[in-house]
Amino acid sequence: MLNLERLRILWAIGRHGSVSGAAEGLHVTTSAISQQMAKLEREVGQRLITRNGRGVRLTDAGRLLARHADRILSEIQLAEADLEAHRGEAVGEVLVGAFPTSLRGLGPEALRWVKDRHPGLRIDIREVEPDVSVNQVVRGELDLAIVLDWSNKPLSLPAGLAKAPLLTDAADLALPADHRLADRDSIDIAELGDEEWIAWPEGQFCRDWLMYTLRGKGIEPKVTHTAEEHPTQLVLVAEGFGVAVAPRLGQVSIPPGVVMIPCQEQWRRHIYLIWREEADQRPTVQATVAAFRAAAALAEEPG
Numbered sequence: 001m002l003n004l005e006r007l008r009i010l011w012a013i014g015r016h017g018s019v020s021g022a023a024e025g026l027h028v029t030t031s032a033i034s035q036q037m038a039k040l041e042r043e044v045g046q047r048l049i050t051r052n053g054r055g056v057r058l059t060d061a062g063r064l065l066a067r068h069a070d071r072i073l074s075e076i077q078l079a080e081a082d083l084e085a086h087r088g089e090a091v092g093e094v095l096v097g098a099f100p101t102s103l104r105g106l107g108p109e110a111l112r113w114v115k116d117r118h119p120g121l122r123i124d125i126r127e128v129e130p131d132v133s134v135n136q137v138v139r140g141e142l143d144l145a146i147v148l149d150w151s152n153k154p155l156s157l158p159a160g161l162a163k164a165p166l167l168t169d170a171a172d173l174a175l176p177a178d179h180r181l182a183d184r185d186s187i188d189i190a191e192l193g194d195e196e197w198i199a200w201p202e203g204q205f206c207r208d209w210l211m212y213t214l215r216g217k218g219i220e221p222k223v224t225h226t227a228e229e230h231p232t233q234l235v236l237v238a239e240g241f242g243v244a245v246a247p248r249l250g251q252v253s254i255p256p257g258v259v260m261i262p263c264q265e266q267w268r269r270h271i272y273l274i275w276r277e278e279a280d281q282r283p284t285v286q287a288t289v290a291a292f293r294a295a296a297a298l299a300e301e302p303g
Contacts, residue, residue, distance in 0.1 A: 004076075006040040007069040009033055010048060010058075014066040015139055018055040025141055077140070078278045090287035091120035097133035097145035098125050100229060102271060105249040106146070106166070109295035110288075118287050130155060131205050137161065137274055144275040144288055151268040152216075153209045163274045164289050166296035167249075171267040172260040174237045174246040179259070186264045190217050196224040196242040198233045210245060213267075234258050249299065271296070 012022035013033070023030045041048050048062035058066055098107060107125050114121050128136065133145035138158055146166070149155035157163065173192070175182050181191060197214075199221070200207040207226075214221045224242055227233045230250030237244050238257035246260060247269050254260065273292055279285050 002043065003036075003040065004072070006036050006043075007065070007072060009036050010040060010062065010066050011069040011073060012139070013037070013049060013056060014058050014063070017052075017057065025136075025139055073140070074278060077276065080282075090118040090283040092284050093122045093124060094143045094284050094288050095141075096123055096125045096288065097128035097136055097142045099129055099133075099146060099148065100127055101247060101250045102146040102148070102166075103127055104252065105299055106292055106295040109298055110291040113291040113294045114287065117291075121284055121287055123288060123291070129204055131203070134158070134161075134274065137276060140276070143279065143285060144273050146271060146292065147274055148205070148269050148271045150206075150209045150213075151270070153212055155205065157274065160277050161274045162277045162280055163272045164293065165270065165272045166292055167271050167300050169247045169249045169269040169271055170262070171245050171247040171269060172251075172262050174234055174244045175259050175261060176237055176240045176243075177257045177259050178240070179243070181261070182259045184261055186262045188264050189214070190219070192243060193217075193219045195222070197221050198225045198227065198236045198242040198244040199223045201226045201228060204228075206245075 009022060009026065012025050013019060016022045016025060019030050019033050019037075023033045026033075037049060044061070044065065046061040047059050048065060049056045050059055103125055111123060111125070114123055126142070128142070128145065130145070130147035133142060134147060134155075134157065136142040137145045138161070147155060148169075173187055173189075181187055197210070199210055211221060225233075225236050227236065230244075230246055231253060233244045234246060234253075234255055236242060238255045240257075245267070249269075249271075251260065273289055275285055275289075
């Protein structure tokens with residue numbers, strides 16, 4: 001009889017394309033992965049993986065078995081969801097990935113909401129960027145994730161994911177208080193063509209959005225400083241080292257020497273929760289969605 005955990009390992013290797021990636025995703029050692037794969041190959045009497053440069057790839061037999069493993073694991077998740085729904089109580093642990101601003105702006109209130117209403121539910125929030133958390137939800141490493149896209153640059157989501165909108169977050173331009181445009185009510189982005197920019201690190205979705213948006217206006221951005229956190233970016237703006245984009249959810253503490261001015265294009269970030277469709281009826285997932293929606297409603301209240 002095929003071993004379920006070994007099938008899960010084969011499926012993870014196919015997803016990650018490497019033993020080390022599968023080990024990291026399953027939170028086990030690479031030696032444990034190799035040992036279990038050797039046992040699985042003995043069980044089926046066929047080679048399932050082979051070397052491919054620095055990584056590995058599935059053989060024809062490996063791909064065939066991995067497709068079955070994918071269906072089997074999905075059925076198990078459905079069974080777990082049905083049992084949890086039958087019990088009708090939000091009890092257990094839920095893993096949530098959240099990008100930094102959403103964790104700080106929504107996480108504490110969502111945790112308080114759950115503590116008051118579902119004392120048997122534990123939400124474990126982990127700081128993860130959206131381009132990473134989407135794949136972790138697909139692979140089952142996270143139960144839910146808070147992700148975002150921009151009004152002019154949607155985030156592509158794989159099939160099989162459900163989502164719930166949380167809030168729409170406007171973004172402003174952050175300028176030094178002595179900037180030549182600091183007294184404006186709004187700014188046309190084309191007026192900042194010669195500015196130095198303080199931006200998110202390369203590879204992050206918001207950095208890609210900024211590059212895409214500026215280049216769409218014929219501006220080749222000069223990024224002189226990078227920082228993940230908005231408070232760090234704003235400190236650099238206050239010292240006159242450049243301009244930045246500051247979503248309002250990230251404007252928790254604006255340092256002296258910084259002014260926030262809307263862009264005439266009215267940039268908007270759409271923030272929402274995602275989870276696997278087969279988990280849709282789980283009370284723990286439903287309670288977690290409700291908690292973050294309640295937190296988002298409070299965040300949108302004036303003042």
